Amino acid sequence: MTHNHHENLSMMDAVTTKYGRTTFVTVSKTLAIILVVIFFICLIATGLLVYSFSSTCSTNDTVSLESEALKVTDNTSVLCEPNRKDSVKKVYSEPEYVSPTVLLTTTPTSTRKPLTEPSSTKASQDTDIRLPKSIVPEYYTLHLVPFIQEGNFTFNGEVTIRIKVLNSTDNITLHADTLKIENVGVMNVKNESVSVKDVRTVEAKEFLVIDLDEDLDQGQQYYVHIVFKGILNDMLEGFYRSSYVENNVTRWLAATQFQATDARKAFPCFDEPAFKAKFQINLARLNNMSTISNMRKIGTTEEVKDLPGYVWDHYEETLKMSTYLVAFVVSDFHYISKGIFSIWAKPSSLAQANYSLEIGPKILKYYEMFFGIKYPLPKVDMVAIPDFSAGAMENWGLITYREPVLLYEEGISSKFNKQRAAHVVAHELAHQWFGNLVTPVWWEDLWLNEGFATYVEYLGSHFVNPKWKDLDLFLVNELQESLSLDALKSSHPISVKVNNPDEVGDLFDKISYSKGASIIRMMKFFLGNEVFQKGLKKYLENRIYSNAEQDDLWNTLTEESLEFKVLPENVTVKEIMDTWTLQTGYPVVTAIREKNGDLKITQERFLLDRKENELDKTLWWVPITVVDDDNKTKKTWLKNERQIEIKQALSQDNKWYLVNLHQNGYYRVNYNEENWKAIVDRLQGNGHRHIHARNRAQILDDSFKLAGAGYLSYDIALNTTLYLRFEKEYVPWKAALTNFQFIYNMFVRSGHFDKFKAYVTALIADFYKELTFKEANNEDPLMILNRMEIIRYTCHLGYKDCILEAVQQFQNWRNSPNPDLENTINPDLRETVYCTAISDGGQEEWDFAWNMYLSSNVEGDKEIILSALSCSKEVWILSRYLEWSITEDSGIRKHDTAKVFACVSENPIGHDLVYSFLKTNWKRITKYLGSSSSSFSSIITTTTAKFNTEEEVNDFKSFFQRNKEEFGVAFRTAQQAIELGEANTVWMKKYFNTVVSWFKNTKLY
Known part of the structure; x- marks a missing residue:
């Protein structure tokens, strides 16, 4: 894919600062005299300022450079320390790493540009946010001094970047955001300075532009030295601050989160994934703290001169890598190790890192x-960060995590927490190859990172915990979830052009992750394991330490497929996969048996908002598998065409057939009414065991979604659930309960909720009684998941026996002599027990749970309590809870704000409340979270999920129109919310009465 190049940023847009000749202006004699007087006053003032600056903040004789030898010398560099009374002190002594071939002296004062604020360029109409390609970075030497304990939460820094000029240019353009640039100097490798004409920013693009008085020569190397200051922010992005409380003392730390475009908030850099370079990192710290970074520490120098209590930690140079993977943490954490692995956490939580x-x-x-x-780095550090916006981040050699997804406490954390830890660790380790070793050229191919890591995490988790049946769980956790989102017209292709930083953040969604993973799983299915793995290996070897686009992967996989002849003749992987990555959505495949046994297969795009007589012309290459009632399988391709016929696909004796074996293909399947009825009949009693659990989950999910979009009768879809009385497998139950939840949401505010409640309660009552609240010894892991889901839903529906048991267990815990240490509630059922008791109780129950939340040291348990606190039926309590979620130091961490909103939205009493709260506190929420936060998107999604009236949808449309400039990364999310709300409104008009009638007339016994 080609991109626009901007070799000369002075021509970038109409409002960029330009230099050149200007026209003359005549002035009066009086005005001229006044101007001369002002000039001399300014001249004198400038002289005094220069004298003052030079006496307090002079630079000395050398600029730090990288080297292969990494030899420490005594040369120093000086910066003014921010926000301290003794501002004339040196901030740090900078150890210099001297190149064996070149040593540069300080740029003369006349050519090094001292700054207070760079001149600023306002937002441009030009939407291209890419850096010019005239210069590439080769090596960074970075020094940072974070002031964590002083209370001002700032940092000072210096970076020296060795660059190479690919095309002659008179400016150096890189990224910087929210940094104060103090000083800039440019030199060539002969120690000769390059005169800096101006330093300016382009705010809309987060560019720092260094304009030069002469052109840089093509093919030559130069050094850019920048002195800067920044803030350790509390927005969980860039270089930011976090804290925890231990022994009633607040402990502070500094950590990084750079993906996708926030390395520029920590240091000036070429902050695009294609600009790979090596990094040599140096971090200053207090004596009682420690630092970690991507590579191993190679030494600690003596105490920093004029900064008592501070020392320097120096790190090995990295492999060639992208800026978003650079990472460092400054803390007082402890660690445990095993081989090359170390896990860091706050001291009181370290025991939870063993799993x-x-x-x-x-x-x-x-x-x-x-x-x-082989893994190419010498070590892996994994760190549990108290405040962390994402679940985890795959920084090369230093993987950072939100605490509850890395830590697990046996007997307190649930099995779900244990499974989640395995998945997240597996996901981030997969990135060490897919994403870190080979990185997408640009964010449009983010899915190459996230789709592969999401799919491969299931392979990794399955390897260490095969009893969890992760390969089955993939269907309900990833594939079916992404199919739901991808049915919207406001969905997007997997590979999509990005025009601004907000759109980069917008790509971190289920399409990039879950759809990406699902089409990779599909590709592995039609290529076969051997071709798939050999192709991946060749792709990684060909692009190692470099960048790639999706076509690079398609080419290597095609080479392997030709050798093994697994694809139709003259067909490439690119031809097939482009239909899945470059197009929005997916097909519904309709399979109809002819009287002679032929099978007619047709495809059309599946849309939730399906218009009659309006056929979307999009077509896909669809791998078709047909399974008959004798368990015989046939394979073919629907080759980017509307329909095919499979001759003699079925015998006259076949009563039913299924398409899409194990739901390997990323599509839905519809049949004629005759085959649907045959499938429903086959599922009854023990007959369902003749159909694989994955296909039973597919049948349930496809039928409900097809009915909801008007492709299938709701009577048939609901009939597929009748057999669930006999179902014991988790995956079909999970698919069923997910689809029941949609109907729950549509019914819960209506007068017919009792009919839905009666049917589903009768459906699950026997299984609920069989499972009970008590876990058996050595119980199958999927039965544990069944218990969690079935008991949660049974209590959710108000089943009396379930509520009484939950309330009793909660009260026993509450009345125990030491509830902090004596909690006998099954960890896997705690969320259900807590939620049910808080819903059934009042302020006393809520306050008790809140105090347990504050005192708990197990983050997984805190998460569970946080969810349960939203179950109150007291409106004032829920209002206060929402208020606390956007209040500093309330006890709720910023990264949990979205969770509070989501859980209150799940409460029927809280749904309208949370939407009203969102509108009333819009400005405050956007300021607190930042419109670039992924939490913001999550809040929009959950707050609007149950809209099913025109009044609700129109109100949100109006709200969105008034505030759409402030939606940031949630802009597409808001569009999807509107489309879903409109679809729900249509559903209520078209299908609500039909579903009510079915529940009213259907009896299980």
Whole structure:
């Protein structure tokens, strides 16, 4: 894919600062005299300022540079320390790493540009946010001094970047955001300075532009030295601050989160994934703290001169890597180690790191075998950060996590927490190859990172915990979830052009992750394991330490497929996969048996908002598998065409057939009424065991979604659930309950909710009684998941026995002598027990749970309590809870704000309340979270999810129109929310009465 190049930023847009000749202006004699007087006053003032600055903040004789030898010398560099009374003190002594071939002296004062604020360029109409390609970085030497304990939460820094000029240019353009640039200097490799004409910013693009008085020569190397200051922000992005409380003392730390475009908030850099370089990082810290970074520490120098209590930590140079993967943490954490693995956490939580330390090395070794390439770094550090916006981040060699997804406490954390830890660790370790070793050229191919990591995480987790049946769970956790979102017209292709930083953040959604993973799983299915793995290995080897586009992957996979002849003749992987990555949506495949046994297969795009007589012309290459009632399988291709016929696909004796074996293909399947009825009949009693659990989950999910979009009768879709009385497998139950939840949401505010409640309660009552609240010894893991889901839903529906048991267990815990240490409630059922008791109780129950939340040291348990606190039926309590979620120091961490909103939205009493709260506190919420936060998108999604009236949808449309400039990364999310709300409104008009009638007339016994 080609991109626009901007070799000369002075021509970038109409409002960029320009230099050149200007026209003359005549002035009066009086005005001229006044101007001369002002000039001399300014001249004198400038002289005094220069004298003052030079006496307090002079630079000395050398500029720090990288080197292969990494030899420390005594040369120093000086910066003014921010926000301190003794501002004339040196901030740090900078150890210099001297190149064996070149040593540069300080740029003369006349050519080094001292700054207070760079001149600013306002937002441009030009939407291209890409850097010019005239210059590439080769090596960064970075020094940072974070002031964590002083209370001002700032940092000082210096960076020296060795650049190479690909095309002659008179400016150096890189990224910087929210940094104060103090000083800029440019030199060539002969120690000769390059005169800096101006330094300016382009705010709309987060560019820092260094304009020069002469052109840089093509093919030559130069050094850019920048002195800067920044803020350790509280927005969980860039270089930011976090804290925890231990022994009633607040402990502070500094951590990084750079993906996708926030490295520029920590240091000036070429902050695009294609601009790979090596980094040599140096971090200053207090004596009682520690630092970690991507590579191993190679030494600590003596105490920093004129900054008592501070020392320097120096790190090995990295491999060639992208800026978003650079990472460092400054803290007083402790760690445990096993081989090359170390896990860091606050001291009181370190014992909870044992499980992740046990599985991490096993998963890494499995991936080395799977990818056929050894892990290239000397160590893996994994860190549990108290405040962290994402679930985890795959920084090369230093993986950062939100605490509850890395830590697991046996007997307190749930099995779900244990499973989640395995998945997240597996996901981030997969990135060490897919994303870190080979990186997408640009964010439009983010899915190459996230889709592969999401799919491969299931392979890694399955390797260490095969009893969890992760390969089955993929269907309900990823594939079916993404099919729901991808049915919207406001969905987007997997590979999509990005025009601004907000749109980069917008791509971190289920399409990039879950759809990406699903089409990779589909591709592995039609290529076969051997071709798939050999192709991946060749792709990684060909692009190692470099960048790639999706076509690079398609080409290597095609080479392997030709050797093994697994594709139709003259067909490439690109031809097939482009239909899945470059087009929005997916097909519904309709399979109808002819009287002679032929099978007619047609495709059309599946849309939730389906218009009669309006056929979307999009077509896909669809891998078709047909399974008959004798368990015989036929395979063919629907080759980017509307329909095909499979001759003699079925015998006259076949009563039913299924398409899409194990739901390997990313599409839905519809049949004629005759085959649907035959499938429903086959599911009854023990007959369902003749159909694989994955296909039973597919039948349930496809039928409900087809009915909701008007492709299928709701009577048939609901009839597929009748057999669930006999179902014991988790995956079909999960698919069913997910689809029941949609109907729950549509019914819960209506006068017919009792009919839905009666049917589903009768459906699950026997299984609920069989499972009970008590876990058996050595119980199958999927039965544990069944218990969690079935009991949660049974209590959710108000089943009396379930509520009484939950309330009794909660009260026993509450009345125990020491509830902090004596909680006998099954960890896997705590969320249900807590929620049910708080819903049934009042302020006393809520306050008790809140105090347990504040005192708990197990983050997984805190998460569970946080969810349960939203179950109150007291409107004032829910209002206060929402208020606390956007209040500093309330006890709710900023990264949990979205969770509070989501959980209150799930409460029927809280749904209208949370939407009203969102509108009333819009400005405050956007300021608190920042419109670039992924939490913001999540809040929009959950707050609007149950809209099903024109009044609700129109109100949100109006709200969106008034505030759409402030939606940031949630802009597409808001459009999807509107489309879903409109679809729900249509559903209520078209299908509500039909579904009411079915529940009213259907009896299970």
